[in-house]
């Protein structure tokens with residue numbers, strides 16, 4: 001059983017987008033299509049992916065500006081049309097509904113959400129793709145609906161903007177909570193195996209042990 005993991009930064013703020021693909025069925029999950037939709041769809045096409053889920057760690061605009069285009073590509077594919085739910089935790093819906101305002105905060109042209117969220121992620125829900133399952137871990141703090149995604153077989157964690165290599169997500173934007181983010185990381189992420197590999201929402205990859213022992217916030 002093989003798994004392909006492709007992570008690459010996408011515009012405009014270098015959010016790490018990931019395509020997870022079961023190499024025997026080509027079923028795939030797209031995590032945080034924050035921009036550069038053409039690049040994402042090109043990779044999906046190249047590997048004949050059958051996308052099962054389009055999921056978001058949270059609803060900051062830099063993690064979902066490519067959602068509409070990727071979703072359209074998946075649903076209208078001439079040979080492999082798929083109904084891939086566009087998923088987000090319900091507590092971040094207020095942010096998703098104000099994508100244009102969020103763009104303005106960062107001095108970018110306002111882009112409203114062009115598609116709706118049609119699946120609400122729940123804590124400990126598992127998202128199947130091919131022979132694999134991705135687990136949802138609700139980790140509020142950076143935003144109320146922030147989630148991390150965990151692949152138990154590979155001890156691989158996608159931590160969104162909750163945990164970074166040597167840092168944590170900012171909590172000064174609407175809905176942020178500096179006490180809650182520390183609690184989420186301590187109780188839900190630092191309890192994972194020390195060897196767990198971490199793919200954050202921005203920047204370098206790390207490991208749980210590394211962050212437990214050297215992250216200045218702990």
Ligand SMILES: [Zn+2]
Nearest residue numbers: 058060142161
């Ligand atoms: Zn964020």
Ligand SMILES: [Zn+2]
Nearest residue numbers: 060062161201
């Ligand atoms: Zn971000």
